[in-house]
Amino acid sequence: MGFINLLTRNKKALFGLCIVGFFILTSIFAPFITEYNAAKRVTGSHVAPSQEHVLGSTRMGRDVFAQTLYGGRVSLAVGFGAGIIVVAMAVAIGITAGYFGGIIDEVLSSLMNIMLVIPQLPLLMVLAAFIGEVSPMVIAMIIGLTSWAWGARVVRSQTLAVREKEFVVAAQVLGEPSWRIILIEILPNLVSIIGASFIGSVIYAIMTQATLEFLGLGDPTSVTWGTQLFNMQKTSAIHIGAYWEVFSPIVVIACVGAGLALLNFAVDEIANPQLRSHVGLKRWKQITAQKEAEAAQEATAQQGAAS
Amino acid sequence: MSVNQANASVHDKTDIQLSVRNLCVDYITSNGDVRAVSNVSFDIGRGEVFGLAGESGCGKSTVAFSVCRLHKPPAFISAGEIIFNGKDILKFDDEQLRQYRWKESAMVFQSAMNSLNPVLTLEEQFCDVLLAHTNMTRQECIKRAGQLLEVVDIHPSRLSDYPHQFSGGMRQRLVIAIALALNAKLIIMDEPTTALDVVVQREILQKIYQLKEEFGFSILFITHDISLMVEFCDRIGIMYAGELAEVAPAKNILTKPNHPYTEGLGNAFPPLHGEKKRLVGIPGTPLNLFEVPVGCRFQARCPYVKDICRKEYCTLTEVAPGEFSACHLHKDGIVDIIALEKQPVQG
Amino acid sequence: MSNNNPIIEVKNLVKDFPINANALKKNHMRALNDVSFNLYKGRALAIVGESGSGKSTSAKIIAKMYSRTAGMVKYHGRDIDEFNHKQSLMEYRESVQMIFQDPFGSLNPTHTIFHHLARPLLLHKKVTNKADLPGRIYELLERVGLTPAKETAEKFPHQLSGGQRQRVNIARNLAVEAEIILADEPTSMLDVSIRLGVLNLMEDMKNDGISMMYITHDIATARYLAEDIGVMYVGHLVEWGEVDEVLQKPAHPYTQLLMSAVPNPEKSIHDNLEGGRKGEIPLWTPESVGCPFSGRCLQVMDKCNQALPEPKEIAPNHFVRCFLHE
């Protein structure tokens, strides 16, 4: 599709896509990359990185490399799962509010605004504590169900803008049913903001999951980047000098965040052509500089000739 | 390209305010470069109203922006000279340019709605330009601003208002007042009234004309409404696909077109009086600048197209005193286009 | 005026919009006040007037995009409110179609031209067999001069020029075989050189028996296309009738002002405006009284501020709302 095309043509997007894709692939194919079970003891405590254990081991004698790979499965799944829930809810609520307007809009907008003023992290923490045993999937659910408000707001305002477009009026005059107008006429026009909101939610979900787990509100027996951090904290890996255990999850979280951020940057550019920095701009700068240099040369030459 | 190309001017040297010579502007895009303005040359005399007309996208605004050197990144002036009062403004350095802008040539944009800064009061918008170019004190500036408002029939007490508090027509007049602030010698007006209703449009144009008479500035006037242009301008340049197709006195342009494109434009306006008949306008679509053909740029839409038009480029030449045309038909001595037998055209 | 029955009959139409509404107080503006006109088969009615005078509003009411505050709109003698059930509403939608001002906005950038034409055909069951669809679409495209049809159908709107897009819009109307077309400034955003092509296409449709309402700023094209013309000012239809009659002998001061302001190569910029002077355009509310033009009228009389003049037929099929013609 054109969207994909645009994405791949954008250098930042491509770079971001590569990073994210890399981590997705490595976690999917984890069993082919490492022979170790991430949840079992495979060597001694805090073994430094070596040929056998590329990223060393944890206090529990688990292979950090394997944990990081398998942890990616869960962390990314949570990120993308929560992202999907967020976007689904944001789109459903935002479009409904924006398209139907009136009292429906009033009610849904108030709901969004209230959701927005309720502090997120505490809400998540309380909910996590409430549920008691929060597996990563539960975290994804909680994040998904509590974080849609911002996206819904954006979708709503964009829907309002699109709804005013004449092609929507044309469809109405044609007698298209509302659901068709929403799904076929309006929705495709929201793709880029939905994309941005999705990526944003994924980033948020990955970060939040890591934070919750780090604070001890997750399931310590699951293997995720967050529990890796939790365990390294609990076993004072830093004091011991087991930097490999500290930095593996931190580096991958940061990398995935960076990759997604770059993607988002690019999606922004796609949604808003004015932000696109085209190849032309660079060439324009070159040509202008060149011309200025020539002019300067000419000026000195003339001066030389005159004197 | 012919170097000794005729300058579309009827003025003697001393009377020339602005002289554009072989102006070429390129847009540097990721899909390649396009020459949006190609070899455009014309002069504007002191106190003259010179009109540029043509279809959307033919490069009118690009010319206008170049004259103030306001063209933005993808646009790049690749050749030519823009001589204002004997100096080539394309060679100005930043400071010279800053001095030149507004003091020498001011600009009125298409949409007044967007050309006033929405968060500054009028007073600030008047004063910043006065303070930047003169030694006036703030007090004097405010006084001057008040006078300028009166010139355009707006009460000076409204200086402390914000742009959104004025109607569209008033805003357009406000911009004109700002353009008058420094007694600029040339005012460029890029479709200054397109967004307005006809009644307001006429009022404003009358006001501008009156001010022109009073202050004696020249005007570069851009629009695609030829009827309006004929009423308002002294001379008119017709642009097609980045080139000047024809330059002629306003009175002649519709009655005695020297270029098939001009003729087509004239035929595109249904008359207000007289017999109703089916008009055809200009067949085809405007030229895609990425696909510039060899020869004349109008060839694809021209009803009189000949072999030579497909092979040879035609420069702007004087076909009658003060009338210039870039058409091969004239080269062959055929001058009266209307007299030509028309070929049937498909819509 | 043709003596057959009107297809659309608009009578004393009034439309109020809420403005500055808040929970405590509801203010209204009157966008249309006591507007009456008819649309006939094979004829076009042009509506001219300045921005905000209510031209689009009247069209949108006919298209059932807006409800009305008062007055009557009849389609073949039936109140259009009767067309409210799924079935009958579709029938009405099938008969009344619109062409919009913005050729960029009226086609969905995410769909191909094919989709834009397939929908009306399928929705209104003009094509029941999917296999016939492409053929029918190519036929329509050819009819509006978009050749080669097959290639055009595969394009996205942004790959077409403005004129081509308006042609697609027209094709869309042709697809449902609409009886009435409400064209809201269909050419105002088009370039002079392609404007005529679209107008000619519309004229052909009219000549094929379609009834047309042509909303425009451009009096010259109104005259070119339409048989009848109505001049609107601040929600009021101030003068209407046969187009040449109205334009050659404008009776209402506002029409006169408008005519004197229209750019005309035969005139000079120095010619004075006639009939009215510049001034603020009033905000009409349900409480306002008098003639809306009284504030700017050169021949204003006392009674102009007290009551709205009733329409008067000053010549066959030439109506005016002005006390000067009492």
Add this chain to the structure above:
Amino acid sequence: ADKATLTLVSELKPAWVRNFNPLTVTSRLATTNQFIYEPLLIVNEIKGGAVEYRLANKHYFSDDLKTVFFELKKDVKWSDGQAFNADDVVYSLGLAAAGGAFDVAGIGSKIAGVKKVDDFKVAVELSEVNTGVVSEIVRAPIVAEHIFSKQADLATFANENPVGTGPFTEVDTFTPQLYVQCRNPNYYENDKLAVDCIKMPQLANNDQLLAAAIKGDLDWTSAFIPDIDRVLVSQNKHYHYWFPAAGSASFMLNFKTPNKDNAKAFNDVNFRRAFSMALDRQAIVDIAGYGYWSVNEYPDALGDQFKAWANPDVSAKYGKYSKFNIEGAKALLKEAGYKDVDGDGFVENKDGSKIEFKILVPNGWSDFVNTVQIGVEGLQEVGINASVSTPEFSILNEKVMAADFDAQFSNYFAGPDPYMYYNTAFHSEQMDKARFGGHHNVDKELDKLIDGFNKTGDQDEKLKIVYQIQEKIGSNQTTMAAMSTNYNYQYNTKRFTGWFNESNPQARPVVWPDTPERLLHVLNLKPVK
């Protein structure tokens, strides 16, 4: 001269709030008991319950064992100079006897009444014979009657300027981040006390404690510090530690599990024995316990603290089931008819029904979570389909008490003798009161034996009872012992000497407020010159 100030961390809190009222358990500062309010006596757990008299001189039971008498020291003064006497004790124990919120030791139901015999002798009447009750009674704080009886509401009384009998009653500095308590001018053992002041920096969590310890700011702590040799001792040569054995911790299967299929296996002693044999206790101790714990192979999970009470016969008979032995466990399962019928790698019941369960362990208890994970590794290896579940503590607690779960891992607290352990872990009356008796195996005979322990004052008798208890539990493999836990204790020799440690094991060295022995400890410290 400079004061000898001892820096200790007896509590982790986000801020200090000035409250020295020992009757408000949740809000009083941790240095209130013992350091301000001395106990009547201290039962030295490490020395098998040897008594160290403090405010009391002597205590003894009446012949019918239904009354305990306390004779009080006569030279004790409150820090405001008032004399300490039996009225204070009667008032204080009276509060406890009344039960309710001020019965902070939870002894109300065990005491029938408190009587003043004379100015320096008090009689505590028991509701039933209970020879172990003294250690509980002396946990009730002894407060100054002349201050406390005048307070309108003891629940809100913050006692900001405490009047006590203990060594550090004068509050010198008090900010939310730091407070200092200094020497009681009227302290009856001022000649023995070498520490002038104790300083309590506010620390919110273990990490901060560790950071402060590394910098050498702290003298006496009882924190859990992972890998202490590498983390702390190697960073600061003045630090030392001693991890004496504390309670024990065991896996247990719920005999009353609502899961019918699991119940079949859980109620089979062979299954439980195989379970026990699958536990790699050494790995648990070394990895999850950082080597601080010790392997617990007692068939009744008794733990090292009570080595002296262990019955060698029981160990000989059932000890093999408490030793890590994968092959043995497999063989035992096979022998008992558990087979992997459906080929999923895990054994099924004889009738082919599935055995599959989760072992609960509280979320946040990392060392225990790790323990269970190591345990599960072994279980899975022998073919038992167990996995870990980490619910919130309160959820776990509720489920375990209600017998609505399959398996859990729990620790036990120890008292001066094994009574507390046996009572909380195996007495059927305790099973719905706490998570300790989560196996829900009701054995009335066992109950009787446990009850009998405190019905006698005779030490040999007690040992005999314990031997019988061990036989019962051991033969039944009611729980599956994992390890003996330890007390955490770190000390800094830079400023003070006289610390208790392995070569000087005078008492439990812990500084947390539920360790009365810390009073003995502080009295033993001497500043380094």
Add this chain to the structure above:
Amino acid sequence: MGFILRRLVFYFGAFLVAVVINFFLPRMMPGDPVDAMLAQGARFTAEQIANLRLTFGVDQPLYEQFFTYLGDVFTLQLGNSTFFSNMPVSEVLANAFGWTLFLTGTATILAFMFGATLGILAAWYRGGKFDSLASPLSLVLQATPQLVFGIVVLFSLGVTWDLIPISYAYDPELTPDYTSWEFIKNVLHHAVGPIFCIFIVQLGGFLVPMRNNMINLLNEDYITMGKAKGLSNIRVMLNYGARNAILPSVTALSMALGFVVGGALVVEVIFNYQGLGSVLYNAIINRDYQLIQGQLLIMTVFMLAFNFLADVLYVFLDPRLRKGGK
């Protein structure tokens, strides 16, 4: 003023909803403060536990608790914190409030100032080296959890190099004295690490939107007009560009400030900073209902207050929202 009034009504409604949620949320959490003490390994007998529960009075029926709570909220009696040794919740929050405000407020305002300035520069020199580096970089930083920065900064600067303190808002040995330079220096020294972590994460949140806004604005006619007027670049950039581009960022700033009160939880926990973040964390871990409630309440109130402030500020900064003229 109608606009402000309507917002006020909304805020009051939102406040009430928040109060209700604040009441029920903590109560949905399993366990009570006694459980929390047990979970932390406290060694109580069953009897002791029963006695302890008496002191917490959690046995009223829910609806009764709710009405008591509702009354208390409006009289600012938020109860006592169990974990903070029975200190009144309002006092606990008051103590922590200042520190959080200082920490997060400073970081947010710094982030805003730097972000906005750099965003303007990036847009102005768009496509240049600075822009192509700073803009994506700041986004990347924004997408990195505070957790990561917290850990890295704490252990590199704090533990390994011992450059910054790793606990507290100031040295506990010092007595707070806000007039002494010694003390202030100490406070600043303690704040550097956490402020940096919050700052770096928030930076992108201001930089990128500011840049994008500014890029959009730079195509506006009034910017071109500013240039055409011959004004200096700085003037155009600030008075014409930034002045307009900053509008949306001001809303973002107020929102961010609204989150200040609970925003930096992770950083505060990592740096043991005695602000509201660590208070909340401890309250949740220790099932301190009253404290959680109080905290959520003031966080919401703050959010609402700053949202409201944003509304007012926006009206103040954007003359288009002000009514007036004639």
